[in-house]
Amino acid sequence: MTAKTVSEIVRLGPVIPVLAFDTVEQGEQVSRALHAGGVKVLEITLRTPAGLGAIERACGLADDIVVGVGTLTKPEHCAQAKKAGAQFGVSPGLTKELHQAAQDAGLPLLPGVMTPSDIILALELGYDIVKFFPAQQAGGVPMLQAFHGPFPALKFCPTGGITAESAPHFLALPNVVCVGGSWLTPKSALAAQNWEEVTRLARAASQLAAPAH
Known part of the structure; x- marks a missing residue:
């Protein structure tokens, strides 16, 4: 499969399962x-020792599957994940070292942010899509609405505490x-x-959309 950007990956479906x-x-x-x-x-x-092996196995399941590695917290994780076949990385937070390691490994990164200062660092490093984590605990929908004013061009993938019921909001x-x-x-x-x-829940999640206003 040809390499995809984070922008392309996040638009492949409304829900990315965190596993x-x-x-x-x-x-x-x-x-x-x-x-x-x-x-x-x-x-x-x-988060478990099976992570890298599971990534390697999942990558071979289908041509249209895009496998990312989550909970990247150390720079060395980036090269390990890329070697296992991961096509993108997701981190709970962002440092310049982690950013550089992802660049060096050729691993597109979806970095985690929680505060305006986190967002400003991400923008400085060139990111236009970030993960908002932990979404529910960090203010949920009202917080993302508040971020839209000062950061109108930035897109988010909120993660953490989200349910099938709250996802559409x-x-x-x-x-x-x-x-x-x-x-x-x-x-x-x-x-x-x-x-x-699991397949039933995946099917329902794949059809999720924003509620009609």
Whole structure:
């Protein structure tokens, strides 16, 4: 698959599932189930030791699947993720060192921001799309509405505490391009290996849109 920019990736669907796997095998099954439900973009986090292996496995599942690595917190993670096949990176925050490491690795980055100072740093480094994290805890929809005034050109992918019920309200905002969420992979479904439920939730998420006004 040809390399995509973050701008292209975030527009491939309204929801990017945020994933953490216990094993590489679980990662493959869940990734397959999500893709069957129409989800094209996956964010597989490095929160568990299975992360890099799951990324490698997911990349080979389909030609139209775009696999990103989440929870990038150290510069060395960028090269490791790129080597595993990740096509983009997602970080909870941003430093100049992390930015440089992503550039050096050729890994398009969706950096996390929470405050106006974070946003100004991201803009200085050339980002026009950022992750707002943790979205719900950091002020949710009203905070993103407030950011739109001083930062009118910036687009957001809010992640953290978002649910199937609240997602449409985020997607209705003019400065939101997509949302990140973990509700597509409930712990109960994963424990029961109920991949049909994951596919059902993925299908519903793929059809989410902003509520009609």
